[in-house]
Amino acid sequence: MHVTKMFSYCRNTDIKTIVIWVLSCTSVFAADTGTRIVTPSTTNATAAGLSYSGSRESSPITRQEVLQIADAYARQEWQATVSNVFHGTDTSGVHIDTPDVKWWGRGGWYFDGRTNVGVAYCWGGDSTLAEFEQGILAGRPAGYDFKVSDPKHFVPPSESSLPVGVDCSGFVSRCWRLKEKRSTRNLVEECRQLPSFDDLRPGDAINKRGFHVALFKEWLDTEHDKMRVFEAGDGQKNDPLEYYEKVHENDYKRTWLSTNGFVPLRYRGIVEP
Numbered sequence: 001m002h003v004t005k006m007f008s009y010c011r012n013t014d015i016k017t018i019v020i021w022v023l024s025c026t027s028v029f030a031a032d033t034g035t036r037i038v039t040p041s042t043t044n045a046t047a048a049g050l051s052y053s054g055s056r057e058s059s060p061i062t063r064q065e066v067l068q069i070a071d072a073y074a075r076q077e078w079q080a081t082v083s084n085v086f087h088g089t090d091t092s093g094v095h096i097d098t099p100d101v102k103w104w105g106r107g108g109w110y111f112d113g114r115t116n117v118g119v120a121y122c123w124g125g126d127s128t129l130a131e132f133e134q135g136i137l138a139g140r141p142a143g144y145d146f147k148v149s150d151p152k153h154f155v156p157p158s159e160s161s162l163p164v165g166v167d168c169s170g171f172v173s174r175c176w177r178l179k180e181k182r183s184t185r186n187l188v189e190e191c192r193q194l195p196s197f198d199d200l201r202p203g204d205a206i207n208k209r210g211f212h213v214a215l216f217k218e219w220l221d222t223e224h225d226k227m228r229v230f231e232a233g234d235g236q237k238n239d240p241l242e243y244y245e246k247v248h249e250n251d252y253k254r255t256w257l258s259t260n261g262f263v264p265l266r267y268r269g270i271v272e273p
Contacts, residue, residue: 060271061177066203069175070215070230073119073166073247076129080111083139090162098163099145099245107244109142118246121145121233122165123157126173126181135164145233145245168213171232171247172205175215176267184213191265197254198224205265206257211235216264217249225254235262 086098099121101108109116119132120143127135136142141163148154166174173181182190184207194200200216206227207213212235220226232247236256 059177060269061267062271062273063201063203065177066175066215066267066270067217067230069177070171070217070247072129073171073174073232074230074249075117076119076132076247077115077117078119078133078136078142079113079115080109080136080142081139082111084136084142085111086141086163090160092158092160094158094160094162096141096144096160096163097146098141099143104145104245109245116246118248119171119232120163120165121167121245121247122163122170123167124159124170125163125165125167126170127164127166128174132164132166140164143245166232166247168232168235171230172213172215175203175230176269178269184211185209187213188265190269191267194264194266197227197257197264199266200227200264201266203267203270205267206252206262207265208235208260208262211261214250214252220251227252227254235260 080100084098085100085102086096087103089095097103099108101110109120119127119129122143123145125144143165144160144163146157169183169187170181172187176190178190187205187207188209191205194204197206200206200219202217204216205213206216206229212231212233214229214231214235217228217230220228228249228251230247231250234244234250236250236252
């Protein structure tokens, strides 16, 4: 975490939580906070290529590595408490609502002792697995989302450095190990657009500029009519699914993607076999 972010966070946090957060940065440590952290095994962390320092790598990446990272985010287990629930403003005046089940409803994450699976959705977020774990342990807000009442006049809210988690493009940026977080608007600068959805291979992406991006995993039929993806959030805006506000796997129909303006993308840094 940058010093400025840490200072901003510390100004609004009690001493006990700050001490716990500092200790968690040097070791994943089960403090008496009422929060059980399920840490990834060394094998999973290594396979996913995620550094505990949160640094980004600039080396090319294989399709297998992309999927390993995506799977690690989707399988991340964590338990939240009321300390991870936040509905208010950060020190910069940004209003934050965590997508907990009490506020969001079905599809939100639990804080009653049940285990959540999948890193929390966080508008503007691109946390590593380690940063997410440490943030939950330190009592930081788990994710950040908003409810849209009028899509035609929607104005994207400001981002915040206080909560932990990933949004759709932050998730894809981490899976591709990009040097910096990209948005759905400029992700194309790292990619080339494929001629057809038929050309998609595991680790590629489907993107709609200014709306949503997901990571392609596989076709579910020989006709290439239905695909499975990894994503943070849900571009289809279905009736909130159980996993809606967390990284998860989901299925999309090709016709829906084409009708709604999605295009297939391939990251230029992918190493082909």
